[in-house]
Amino acid sequence: MINVALSAMPPAVPSPTGGPPPIPSMKGLSPMAAHTWNSARAAKRIAARQKEVTTVEIKDYVRDTDLTALPRNKAYRVNGVHIYVDVQNLADMLASTQVEGETCHKRTLRFLNLHYRAVHRILTAVDAIEVDFHNQRLHAVVTKPYGDEAGRIHRAVAIAQLIIDVLKQTGEDGDEKIPSAEVRVGIDSGVALAVCNGRRGHAEPLFLGEPANLAAKRAGGGTEVGTYLTNTARSILGLADNVVEDKTPLTIKEVTASQEEAALSITADQVVKAWRSDLEASPIGKFSFAGHTPPFSNLDMEVLSPANSRRQDAISLYADIDGFTDFVAAGVCDDESAKNVVRTLHVLRGEMDAALHTDFGGRKVRFIGDCVHGVLGEGTAQTTDHEASVSTAILCAAGVRSSFEQAIAALEDDGTLDDGHGLGLAIGFDLGPIALTRLGVKGAMIRCAVGRSVLESEDQQRRCAGEETAIGQSAYDAGSPAVQAMFGSNRKRSGLVYDTAVDELADKADATAAAAKAVAKAAAAGGLLQSSPAPARDYAFADRRTEPTKPAGFA
Incomplete structure (x- = not known):
């Protein structure tokens, strides 16, 4: 665990007195990794997705x-x-x-x-x-x-x-x-x-x-x-x-x-x-909640049930492909155009999910048509680091947009997309208590994420055009001064890609962005610092109850 934590630390600054360097601040960092987006990594994934749908x-x-x-x-x-x-x-x-x-x-x-x-x-x-x-x-x-x-x-x-x-x-x-x-x-x-x-x-x-x-x-x-x-x-x-x-x-x-x-x-x-x-x-069991130690990417949602649900403060994020309905309508009746619709959806959603899940430790709840709904957060099973969660969400949203734009370019290069396709990405997110579980009957259980922030994050996505990202009021209030300066009183930003987001936040002393930037810089230089993957489950913190518990036999 020590090696994992150190891999997420910003570089030590030498002491002005010549003594040992001070311990880097861990404020704003996941206990497991500094989350980053990387163009080369995205390109490799996009190429793999394109290969899967060469023939449709x-x-x-x-x-x-x-x-x-x-x-x-x-x-x-x-x-x-x-x-x-x-x-x-x-x-x-x-x-x-x-x-x-x-x-x-x-x-x-x-x-x-x-x-x-x-x-x-x-x-x-x-x-x-x-x-x-x-x-x-x-x-x-x-x-x-x-x-x-x-x-x-x-x-x-x-x-x-x-x-x-x-x-x-x-x-x-x-x-x-x-x-x-x-x-x-x-x-x-x-x-x-x-x-x-x-x-x-x-x-x-x-x-x-x-x-x-x-x-x-x-x-x-x-x-x-x-x-x-x-x-x-x-x-x-x-x-x-x-x-x-x-x-x-x-x-x-x-x-x-x-x-x-x-x-x-x-x-x-x-x-x-x-x-x-x-x-x-087959009565509906009583709902019982535990917290999940981030990253959410290692949460197995297929084992959730009413008695085994998760609940904690987290980020809900919606990313919706703008213009996709018109794109489908124009091609649904022609076989070749329909094949390109399938290719486009597969590549775009696959890469958006990968950016959320692999790069930023988030978890896809489900695809809803051409929209991805996910959750993410920073902290522990007991305590969510609100400020760091918001900063990570911004980096994630910006990374998803960068992945989307890179995938669009790849689809244009291979002839899947023509000029004038009109596709964009609208992203909204917010912070608040979220309950995650599965509902229904055995053999037909569905994933479910509820919370006021879930509704609000979708509302934020809906107020965006295809180049915009919007942040809910709760997330805005919990964000660092750099976050609030980035989004302004309208809480909406156009063209927010990863490099812009990480540079702008880091330059204004956002700790999460500074750590991500340091990790990326060290990795690019071949140094020891590098972004850490999500931990194996054997080394993850155990899920903890979120409600008070009493010893057996005590009222």
């Missing part, structure tokens, strides 16, 4: 094609109806206590778990494709009846109403009252590309394209509950197709007509009855 196969989706284990170099063109369900009262759950402590996190996780188990049961029963459940948002796709687009939209509307009706009944009135979910649904229809989503044993299908994006926008287009169709989908059903989409929910009469047309084989009462029986047979 595009196929048309046919009846009951299995999309759960797609190889990274294959995609299916799918004509389907996309359903996005947005639970509107997640923020209310996180704000159910004045202080963001364990109580509100436990309530929120139970709230999500109850509702996810119900929705998972619905999608299985109606033979829809469950794509993603990221905290308060569910994405599903309806591909049946084949060859009947209007029939698929009617079926999607009926499924949406079934979800709304069921989630009205899946709260709890016990000691920890869990409310029912307030649901807003967005629906669109069209052609999208189904590709592999995820790496390192956590893979699932992902749908790229305009219908997925527009359905998500309708679900997130306001706070009023109900089902909202795009004008495209409305036109196919013969409804008025020049409405303000985000302010025009389907009427009761229109929903009833779709329910009659779809004639689903299951009712809300049947789902709720089966859901209650499932809860009795």
Whole structure:
């Protein structure tokens, strides 16, 4: 452990009195490593990702094609109806206590778990494709009846109403009252590309394209509950197709007509009855939290469960590829262009994940379409170093942007991307208490990260254009004076790449950036100092409980 710690120290300064040099300050440093980004290292990874998708196969989706284990170099063109369900009262759950402590996190996780188990049961029963459940948002796709687009939209509307009706009944009135979910649904229809989503044993299908994006926008287009169709989908059903989409929910009469047309084989009462029986047979365990010693890159999320969750102050970071939906829409129907879409996504996301995970000790929670959500931090399992965490997050965001730009250049050089592709990267992050776990039932468990900072970091990303990085208020307040000077009162910065970030912070005496710069300089000069990799688990600090504990037998 001593060698690892020393590798992260800034160089010693000789004593002016001629005695031994003072011990370098460790303020702002991870106990394990100084995190740096390196162009040569990124180039090697990017080349490896490009090689993995030299050959890409595009196929048309046919009846009951299995999309759960797609190889990274294959995609299916799918004509389907996309359903996005947005639970509107997640923020209310996180704000159910004045202080963001364990109580509100436990309530929120139970709230999500109850509702996810119900929705998972619905999608299985109606033979829809469950794509993603990221905290308060569910994405599903309806591909049946084949060859009947209007029939698929009617079926999607009926499924949406079934979800709304069921989630009205899946709260709890016990000691920890869990409310029912307030649901807003967005629906669109069209052609999208189904590709592999995820790496390192956590893979699932992902749908790229305009219908997925527009359905998500309708679900997130306001706070009023109900089902909202795009004008495209409305036109196919013969409804008025020049409405303000985000302010025009389907009427009761229109929903009833779709329910009659779809004639689903299951009712809300049947789902709720089966859901209650499932809860009795397989109760949701009590949520129990421990802290994780950074770096988060060595946190195995596939072993998390309600009884084995993590919770501590950390950074939540969202990095979203700007302009990707239009890029996909322009190429989805042409095989060669679709192949380049697959190549571009694979290389960009792979390198963004690597910069987060390998270079800065962060952990990807999940890919959400063309967006990466990750967590990172500095300190110990018991105490987060807030200032250092914010500085590392800035270096990480800048490193991710540098990796993105280098990958774009490589894709342009090999002909995958043409001029005018319009792709950029919007990044947002914030600091606060975050709970990490997995929800659901055995065999269908999903990763979950909740916290007010998780919602805020996504909001920060959304206020960015494709060249910008934004920092939340909590992270800004915890940052060093150099951080606050860098982002200013607007808390947003354009064109922040790694070299700019590390130089600017280090020049203003930010300890974390100074250490990273010293490590990089020494490594470039062939000196003894070099960036340390994440420690082997045998040498990592053990996970510690975050709540007070009492000896057995004591009240």
